[in-house]
Amino acid sequence: DVKVTQSSRYLVKRTGEKVFLECVQDMDHENMFWYRQDPGLGLRLIYFSYDVKMKEKGDIPEGYSVSREKKERFSLILESASTNQTSMYLCASVGPGTSDEQFFGPGTRLTVL
Amino acid sequence: QKEVEQNSGPLSVPEGAIASLNCTYSDRGSQSFFWYRQYSGKSPELIMSIYSNGDKEDGRFTAQLNKASQYVSLLIRDSQPSDSATYLCAPRGATNKLIFGTGTLLAVQP
Numbered sequence: 449d450v451k452v453t454q455s456s457r458y459l460v461k462r463t464g465e466k467v468f469l470e471c472v473q474d475m476d477h478e479n480m481f482w483y484r485q486d487p488g489l490g491l492r493l494i495y496f497s498y499d500v501k502m503k504e505k506g507d508i509p510e511g512y513s514v515s516r517e518k519k520e521r522f523s524l525i526l527e528s529a530s531t532n533q534t535s536m537y538l539c540a541s542v543g544p545g546t547s548d549e550q551f552f553g554p555g556t557r558l559t560v561l
Numbered sequence: 562q563k564e565v566e567q568n569s570g571p572l573s574v575p576e577g578a579i580a581s582l583n584c585t586y587s588d589r590g591s592q593s594f595f596w597y598r599q600y601s602g603k604s605p606e607l608i609m610s611i612y613s614n615g616d617k618e619d620g621r622f623t624a625q626l627n628k629a630s631q632y633v634s635l636l637i638r639d640s641q642p643s644d645s646a647t648y649l650c651a652p653r654g655a656t657n658k659l660i661f662g663t664g665t666l667l668a669v670q671p
Contacts (some may be wrong), residue, residue, distance in 0.1 A: 482657075490663035491605075491649070506658075526619040538604055548593055550651075550659055 450554035454539055460559045467526040468542055469556050472554040477543030480522035481507075482514065483548070490561070491538065497522055529560045564588060565662035568652050573668045574656040584650030587631065590652065591652035594626055596635045600646045609635060633649050640669045 455470035471480065477515030481496040483506075495514040503514050509535060515523045522541075526533055539553040566585045574580045580592055582596075594613050597605035611617045611624040623636040628658065633652070647664040654660045 488663065491661040493658060496658065548653065549595065549607055549610055551607065552597075555604040 452539060452551050452555050454537075454553040455554050457554060457557075458557050458559075460494075460561065461526075462561055463530060465526075465529050465560075467547055467558065467560075469524040469526075469528050469539075469558070471524070471539030471541075471553055472520050473521045473522075473541040473542050473551075473553075474520065475541065475543060475551075476519065477541040479542045480521070481542075482512075482522065482524045483538045483540065484508070485538060494524065513517065519550045531556075531560050534558060534560045538552050563662075564654075564660045564667075565650055565652060567648075567662035567665045569663060570666040571668045572665055575639050576598050576640060576642060577594045578640050578667070580640045580644065580667055582623055582635040582637075582648050582650075582667065583663055584633045584635075586633070586660070587635050588652075588653045589631065590624055590626075591628075591654055591660075593632045593652070593653040595651045595652060596622075596624060596633075597649040597661075599664065601647060605659060607654070626646075637647060637652065637667075640667075642669045645669045 452473045482494045483491045497503045497516045513525045537556045540550045542550040596609040598608050599605045611623040611626045617624045621638045625634045647666050649664045650662040651659040
């Protein structure tokens with residue numbers, strides 16, 4: 449079974465703090481994604497990566513950056529957290545051997561005060 | 562026009578009935594289509610994928626695809642209260658990324 453894990457289920461941070469959200473997958477997938485999900489807006493793609501050290505902007509990259517130093521790990525960074533970044537953050541991965549099906553991690557609910 | 566359109570619902574059906582969830586998409590280049598189920602407070606869970614026109618059945622679930630009409634649907638037979646969730650339609654676009662609809666909330670009444 450594909451397993452995607454995220455470092456925290458719930459996180460509370462203060463405005464201006466630097467926030468790291470970690471995602472790890474155990475299926476040697478090349479492709480990894482970060483989304484945020486807000487009521488009424490659905491899932492919105494922040495960043496994605498097709499390979500180690502590769503990253504591409506999604507639909508809403510402003511205020512975020514990412515890092516992919518190892519194939520299994522994809523990190524989302526909020527350089528200076530703001531209250532409008534309070535959201536559910538979801539990591540996903542897809543790769544060969546899974547019929548291009550995308551699997552999600554459990555999500556991190558981030559609250560910025 | 563949104564890239565992926567779903568009726569937000571809630572769609573309310575009695576237990577044992579057939580639930581029909583619909584989705585239209587705008588990218589004619591889409592070749593792969595996915596249905597995800599998402600319970601409140603949880604992450605999306607893949608339940609069906611479909612790649613060819615026609616029907617694909619998996620247990621109580623049937624996905625239907627019509628690329629000419631840019632339409633994909635999900636039928637849930639013998640609906641159970643445990644099927645109550647938000648169902649997300651997600652075509653894979655020409656850029657190879659999934660494009661998610663905002664989802665349809667299904668409520669199965671016991």
